[in-house]
Amino acid sequence: MRQGKRLLQFIALAITAVIVVILLFTYNPASSGVFPPCPFHKLTGLYCPGCGSLRALHQIFHGQIAAAFGLNCLMVLSLPFIAYGLLAQSLRYFFNIKIPTVFIPARWIWALFILIIAYTIARNIPLSPFTWLAP
Amino acid sequence: MYCPFCGQQNTAATGRCAHCGQSLQPYAGAQSPTYQRRPDIPTYLVQAILVTMFCCQPFGIVAIVYAALTTSKISSGDYAAAMECSRNAEKWCWLAFWLGLIPMLLYAIFIGVGIASGSMH
Numbered sequence: 001m002r003q004g005k006r007l008l009q010f011i012a013l014a015i016t017a018v019i020v021v022i023l024l025f026t027y028n029p030a031s032s033g034v035f036p037p038c039p040f041h042k043l044t045g046l047y048c049p050g051c052g053s054l055r056a057l058h059q060i061f062h063g064q065i066a067a068a069f070g071l072n073c074l075m076v077l078s079l080p081f082i083a084y085g086l087l088a089q090s091l092r093y094f095f096n097i098k099i100p101t102v103f104i105p106a107r108w109i110w111a112l113f114i115l116i117i118a119y120t121i122a123r124n125i126p127l128s129p130f131t132w133l134a135p
Numbered sequence: 136m137y138c139p140f141c142g143q144q145n146t147a148a149t150g151r152c153a154h155c156g157q158s159l160q161p162y163a164g165a166q167s168p169t170y171q172r173r174p175d176i177p178t179y180l181v182q183a184i185l186v187t188m189f190c191c192q193p194f195g196i197v198a199i200v201y202a203a204l205t206t207s208k209i210s211s212g213d214y215a216a217a218m219e220c221s222r223n224a225e226k227w228c229w230l231a232f233w234l235g236l237i238p239m240l241l242y243a244i245f246i247g248v249g250i251a252s253g254s255m256h
Contacts, residue, residue, distance in 0.1 A: 036238060036239050036243070039238045040193070049188065049193075050189055050195075053188050053189050074188070075188045078188060081184070082181055082188070086185070089181065103206075104180060104206065105210070106207035106210060109178075109199065110203050112184075112199065113196065113199050113200060116196060117196070120193075
């Protein structure tokens with residue numbers, strides 16, 4: 001019963017992932033209206049730490065790593081970690097396969113927290129070196 | 136107490152977790168740190184970073200804070216507190232996820248209705 005539920009979850013997740021990847025590959029979020037505008041940016045006019053992520057993913061799918069880096073460098077840098085982490089958790093949850101994971105010490109996570117806050121502030125400063133961080 | 140393996144609450148008297156059957160005894164590893172086995176408490180760090188980077192609003196940051204708290208509680212051996220923080224991390228991840236997703240779904244419906252009504256005229 002539990003196995004069946006997980007299989008259904010896996011199929012639903014896999015289909016969703018494939019659809020999202022196809023949409024992101026086909027349509028550029030920078031120019032097409034397929035993807036919604038960010039509500040946070042619409043409301044406040046500010047860039048959140050994730051601003052530019054979808055546009056950057058679109059560029060990555062087309063092999064344009066430099067362009068992706070220019071849109072959201074923090075997302076591009078965190079992508080290997082997110083991808084491996086999701087792979088490890090999915091394998092474990094759906095197939096009970098355990099691949100090695102790194103235990104990240106708390107102080108690293110606090111450092112990441114400070115980095116994200118600093119990044120968010122920096123990319124909203126409309127002056128020369130900081131505008132490079134804006135999407 | 137909370138079971139350090141599955142996170143379910145047990146009455147303090149039981150020697151084994153009523154839900155997953157793991158021992159609720161204090162770790163033997165507490166005396167010999169070399170063999171200390173870290174309990175399986177999820178920190179939700181990956182999900183927290185994911186929602187921060189893709190859900191377009193600031194609640195993912197709160198989840199990252201709880202991931203950090205979970206990790207430090209695991210490191211200090213306070214598994215009950217780690218479990219609490221883990222749950223909060225999970226809660227904030229889901230909140231950020233849905234707050235990011237719902238506007239997208241509404242937008243998709245809005246566009247869909249627009250196309251449907253446009254094609255009727």
